[in-house]
Every structure is written in C-alpha cells, then in structure tokens.
Amino acid sequence: MEITEYPSPNYNQRQTNQTPPDILVIHTMNMELSEALELLTSPAREISSHYVIATDGTIYRLVSEDCRAWHCGTGKSKWRGKDDLNSFSLGIELIRPVNSSGYPKEQIDALTELARSILSRFPIPARNIVGHSDIAPGRKTDPIFPFPWKDLALKGIGLWTDDFTPAAQNAESMLEAIGYDIKDLSAAITAFQMHFLPENVNGKADDLTLKRLSALTRILDN
Ligand SMILES: [Zn+2]
Known part of the structure; x- marks a missing residue:
C-alpha cells in the first residue's frame, strides 16, 4: 500500500498515552481534494484527520497514528459513553467532490486496504468502526449516505447483520x-x-x- 505524506500541523498528544486507539471514524469531505488538503492543514482551521483518500484511491497521511488528530469535534461527539473521541480514535476522510455520485471503486478499495492495515495494528473491535454520523447524531451526516457499510463488513471491516429478530427491549x-x-x-x-x-x-x-x-x-x- 502506497501512502503519500502530507503533514498537517493540526494535532496534539492523545490524552491516553497508554491506551492505543480503539475506534475508527470514517468521514466524507464534500469538496475537491485540493480544498480538503488546504483545510486540513491550515493552522487557522484547527481540523485534521490521520488519512485522506482521494477519489482515485490515493492515500494521504496527514497526522501520525500516534498523535491526536482533530476530526471528531471536541466535546461534541460521543460513542459508548466516551467523549474526547479524538484521543481514542483514528480518522479517515474520503473526498467526495460536489455533484459527484457514489463512491468510486478505487476509493473504496483503498479504504479497505488502509482499514485492514489499521486493524492489523490496533485492537479496534468491529462495533467501533463508525461514521461521523454515528458519533454525532443530528449534528453530522457524513459519510454521505448511502455508504457501503455492508460491503465493508463483508470484507471484515465493521459490524453487520441482515437479520431481524423480535425485540425484547425498547x-x-x-x-x-x-x-x-x-x-x-x-x-x-x-x-x-x-x-x-x-x-x-x-x-x-x-x-x-x-x-x-x-x-x-x-x-x-x-
Ligand atoms: Zn466528518
């Protein structure tokens, strides 16, 4: 897997130096690649992510996995009762230019390869592979719907079921x-x-x- 280094100054140390990240958050940026890279590396904007994947499948690394990238919004996102998700997670941004439709195969293939390599290095359970929309309901809707969650899960990335079972709880x-x-x-x-x-x-x-x-x-x- 080829990765292009594109360092961003927008990061700091994780709060939990001893605990490896155990959440993988997938995002989309609804703009051109050049705009997204500019935004994610601009000190004034204070946002970043570990990786960006272009529509042609090129993978950019902006922040080292050891460090805390700023993709979840401080104090605004929550998953399984945890906040400060930036300290516990890795973030991947998929470029989705305005007026494009669907996710190109090259981009999803690159995401699959990158996610597999991350899963080989970090103890991230399937249930903790989430979208920005999952950790910020009502505030964020990315990755842009519909996203191929089922296809990814069938490749070992994330949780899925096709079942419907009678509900015993609310x-x-x-x-x-x-x-x-x-x-x-x-x-x-x-x-x-x-x-x-x-x-x-x-x-x-x-x-x-x-x-x-x-x-x-x-x-x-x-
Ligand atoms: Zn997002």
Whole structure:
C-alpha cells in the first residue's frame, strides 16, 4: 500500500498515552481534494484527520497514528459513553467532490486496504468502526449516505447483520447498548438507520428498526 505524506500541523498528544486507539471514524469531505488538503492543514482551521483518500484511491497521511488528530469535534461527539473521541480514535476522510455520485471503486478499495492495515495494528473491535454520523447524531451526516457499510463488513471491516429478530427491549436501551448518544432519540435512530438499515431511514422506532436493533445487539463484540 502506497501512502503519500502530507503533514498537517493540526494535532496534539492523545490524552491516553497508554491506551492505543480503539475506534475508527470514517468521514466524507464534500469538496475537491485540493480544498480538503488546504483545510486540513491550515493552522487557522484547527481540523485534521490521520488519512485522506482521494477519489482515485490515493492515500494521504496527514497526522501520525500516534498523535491526536482533530476530526471528531471536541466535546461534541460521543460513542459508548466516551467523549474526547479524538484521543481514542483514528480518522479517515474520503473526498467526495460536489455533484459527484457514489463512491468510486478505487476509493473504496483503498479504504479497505488502509482499514485492514489499521486493524492489523490496533485492537479496534468491529462495533467501533463508525461514521461521523454515528458519533454525532443530528449534528453530522457524513459519510454521505448511502455508504457501503455492508460491503465493508463483508470484507471484515465493521459490524453487520441482515437479520431481524423480535425485540425484547425498547429502542433507547438498544441504541445505548450499541453506543449511540440518545439525547436526541429521533436523530440517533436516523443515524442507526443510515448505517444499519439503509432501506428504511425515517427516524422512527418502527417494527423493522426495532428488529434490526435487536439483531445487532446480539452480535456486539468487545
Ligand atoms: Zn466528518
């Protein structure tokens, strides 16, 4: 795998020096590559991510995996009760130019290869491979929908089930068990559906949603 170095000054030390990152966050940037690289390396903007993947599959490394890149928003994102997700995560930005449609195969292939290499180096459970939308319901909607979560999971990257099982719990407790911040329940349901039930995105705890939630809570890993 070839990686192009494109260092950003926008990083600092992780709060948890002893604990390796155990969350992988996938984003999209709805702009051209040159604009995104400019933004992610501009000291005035104070944002960055570890990697950027262009539409042609070129991978750029902006921040070393050892360091804390600034892609989650401080104090604004939450997963499994943790905040300061920048300290616990690695971030990948996919370039998605305005007016483009879908994710090119080259880009998803590069993401697959990069994610596999990250998973070989860090103890990231499948359930902690998430989108920005999963950790910031109602605030962020990237990666732009629809995102190929199922295809990636079939390649060993992330959690997936096609099952629907009768739900014994309510939506709130299942969403919380998976990791969602439920302070805005409808936003959390929408975020869940965008990831795990893309054929039924409506923000409602309907029968299909409850049954998919139930199926997913049965296969949660560490
Ligand atoms: Zn994002």
